[in-house]
Amino acid sequence: xxxxxxxxxxxxxxxxxxxxxxxxxxxxxxxxxxxxxxxxxxxxxxxxxxxxxxxxxxxxxxxxxxxxxxxxxxxxxxxxxxxxxxxxxxxxxxxxxxxxxxxxxxxxxxxxxxxxxxxxxxxxxxxxxxxxxxxxxxxxxxxxxxxxxxxxxxxxxxxxxxxxxxxxxxxxxxxxxxxxxxx
Amino acid sequence: xxxxxxxxxxxxxxxxxxxxxxxxxxxxxxxxxxxxxxxxxxxxxxxxxxxxxxxxxxxxxxxxxxxxxxxxxxxxxxxxxxxxxxxxxxxxxxxxxxxxxxxxxxxxxxxxxxxxxxxxxxxxxxxxxxxxxxxxxxxxxxxxxxxxxxxxxxxxxxxxxxxxxxxxxxxxxxxxxxxxxxxxxxxxxxxxxxxxxxxxxxx
Numbered sequence: 001x002x003x004x005x006x007x008x009x010x011x012x013x014x015x016x017x018x019x020x021x022x023x024x025x026x027x028x029x030x031x032x033x034x035x036x037x038x039x040x041x042x043x044x045x046x047x048x049x050x051x052x053x054x055x056x057x058x059x060x061x062x063x064x065x066x067x068x069x070x071x072x073x074x075x076x077x078x079x080x081x082x083x084x085x086x087x088x089x090x091x092x093x094x095x096x097x098x099x100x101x102x103x104x105x106x107x108x109x110x111x112x113x114x115x116x117x118x119x120x121x122x123x124x125x126x127x128x129x130x131x132x133x134x135x136x137x138x139x140x141x142x143x144x145x146x147x148x149x150x151x152x153x154x155x156x157x158x159x160x161x162x163x164x165x166x167x168x169x170x171x172x173x174x175x176x177x178x179x180x181x182x183x
Numbered sequence: 184x185x186x187x188x189x190x191x192x193x194x195x196x197x198x199x200x201x202x203x204x205x206x207x208x209x210x211x212x213x214x215x216x217x218x219x220x221x222x223x224x225x226x227x228x229x230x231x232x233x234x235x236x237x238x239x240x241x242x243x244x245x246x247x248x249x250x251x252x253x254x255x256x257x258x259x260x261x262x263x264x265x266x267x268x269x270x271x272x273x274x275x276x277x278x279x280x281x282x283x284x285x286x287x288x289x290x291x292x293x294x295x296x297x298x299x300x301x302x303x304x305x306x307x308x309x310x311x312x313x314x315x316x317x318x319x320x321x322x323x324x325x326x327x328x329x330x331x332x333x334x335x336x337x338x339x340x341x342x343x344x345x346x347x348x349x350x351x352x353x354x355x356x357x358x359x360x361x362x363x364x365x366x367x368x369x370x371x372x373x374x375x376x377x378x379x380x381x382x383x384x385x386x
Contacts, residue, residue, distance in 0.1 A: 002380055005318055006371040009325035010333075014364045016326065017333035021341070034357065041361060057322055064298040064323075065187045065290040068330065073251060075187050075290030076204075077283040080211060082255045137259040138275045161354045168358035176365050 004050055007178070011042050011054035016061065016068040035070045036125075036155065039090050040117040040162040043097025045169060047179035052095030059090050085132015089125045096120035101166075101179040109170040109177070114163030121162070122155050186295050187287075189244065193237045195292035200301050207289050211282055220270050223277035230284045241291060248287045249280065256280050299323050318381050329367065336363050 015038035039058075042051035058068070067074040069087075078087060097120030104112050126148055134144035170177050189196075195203075217223055234245040256276035263272030299320055306316045340356045375381060 001318075002375040003369070003372040005322055005381060006325065006368040006375065007365070009322045010329055010364045010368040010371065012322075013326045013329035014333050014361070016330045017337055020330070020334040021337045034354075037357070041357075045361060045365075057326060060302070061323065061326055064295060064302070065293065066295075066327075067187050071251065073248075075248065075287050076207065077248065077252070077286035077290065080282040080286050081252050081279070136279060137255065138263070138271070139259075143262075161357070165354065165357045165361065168355070169361055172358065172362065173365075176362065 007046060008050055008054045008057060011038075011046055011051070012057040012061070014038055015042065015055070015058045016066070019068055019070040034158075036121060037158045037162055037165075039094050039125075040097055040121040040158065041165060043094035043099075043120050044101050044113045044116050044162060044166040044179060045177055046094075046098065047102050048095045048098030050178065051098040052091045055094035056091040059087050062087065080136070082133040082136040083129075084136060086125060086129035088132065089128025092128065093120040093125040096124045098179050101177070105180070110163045110167040112163075113166035113170075114159055117159035117162040118156070121159055122152070125155075187244070187248070187290050188294055189237070189240055189291050191238070191240065193241065193292060195233075195237060195288065196294075198292075200293050200297045203289050203293060204301075207286055210285060214278060214282060217278070218271075218274050220273040220277060223274055223281065227277050227281045227284070230281050230288070234284070234288060237288070237292070241288075244291060245284065245287060248291075249284055252279060252283045315381065321375075321381055325371065329371075332367070333360070333364060336360060 015035060018034035018038040021034060039055050042054040045051065046054060062069050062074050063076055063079060065075045069078065078084065097116040100116035100119050101112055104115070106112050130141060130144050130148055133139070133147055134141050137144065137147075166177065170180075175181050214223070214226060217226075234241055237245075256279045259279065260269075260272040260276040263269070263275055302323070303316045303320045306314060306319050310316065337356070337360050340359060341352045344352045344356060
């Protein structure tokens with residue numbers, strides 16, 4: 001139990017730390033914030049249950065007022081803002097990404113983890129985020145959906161990067177991908 | 184500064200966290216059905232007055248925390264004004280600013296220790312389904328401790344990259360950073376076990 005607790009806490013800390021780091025640059029020179037990438041990594045590395053808990057712990061700390069969301073934001077106010085849906089969706093997104101890696105046991109980790117990140121970090125996350133924006137801004141779902149469009153290219157890139165990183169960890173140390181190991 | 188809590192004590196710090204959050208929930212529920220822009224403008228003015236009464240530092244930070252949300256509010260106002268009526272747009276924008284502003288006041292005047300204690304209290308009933316409240320509090324503390332450690336490691340890895348390469352830091356440093364987090368977790372787990380563990384119940 002100490003091991004799981006430490007893993008959940010350290011990955012929540014990793015997600016927070018990624019928000020503090022300067023933006024990374026990917027091929028082509030597009031800068032991305034690594035934070036939502038961290039949420040995807042929680043799922044693909046730790047698996048559904050523990051990755052979801054790590055994301056939940058991160059969201060809990062944001063709610064308690066730590067300025068750890070990218071841009072130095074934090075506090076309960078965010079849960080009444082248009083970002084609320086995305087925050088609430090973080091744990092479910094990590095859980096879903098983990099579920100994909102756990103159940104699709106192909107050795108081609110890059111493809112599995114990228115698919116998992118698209119499913120969790122885009123499909124599931126937007127399914128929470130868009131209704132959240134609709135509620136806070138008093139719009140219909142159809143009116144709110146285009147507001148998420150500007151994030152789509154960045155999130156697609158992050159899903160691929162998450163696939164690459166998960167693949168890299170898998171190659172260096174297969175047993176580190178807890179989503180796949182039995183322990 | 185690692186929290187958004189104001190460093191100096193104000194009258195609002197004296198109100199316990201639980202009641203403060205209940206007031207926030209009640210005012211959110213009360214404001215939600217209000218449609219009149221004039222009434223909402225009054226509520227917003229009241230929230231601003233409450234912030235002003237907390238002093239200069241509160242005003243500065245309250246303003247800073249409202250900046251990102253005011254972009255959304257402006258967007259909502261512009262959209263509603265264009266599609267429907269300006270009154271509806273003003274109502275949505277004012278409601279958003281008032282509710283988020285009030286919640287920010289709670290964040291600014293509540294100490295992190297008190298909030299973590301509240302979370303521990305609230306998770307006590309979950310003991311029945313096997314969740315250990317002590318583990319929850321410990322998890323919060325571990326994140327606080329290791330956030331700067333991992334940020335530091337990430338920065339060091341970025342610096343090392345810059346020493347070796349003329350190209351900009353790539354995503355690839357996330358691989359050793361994740362492995363570092365996994366390794367740190369193992370040693371933290373060993374240290375926790377060596378100190379007697381977190382209790383018998385499973386998380």
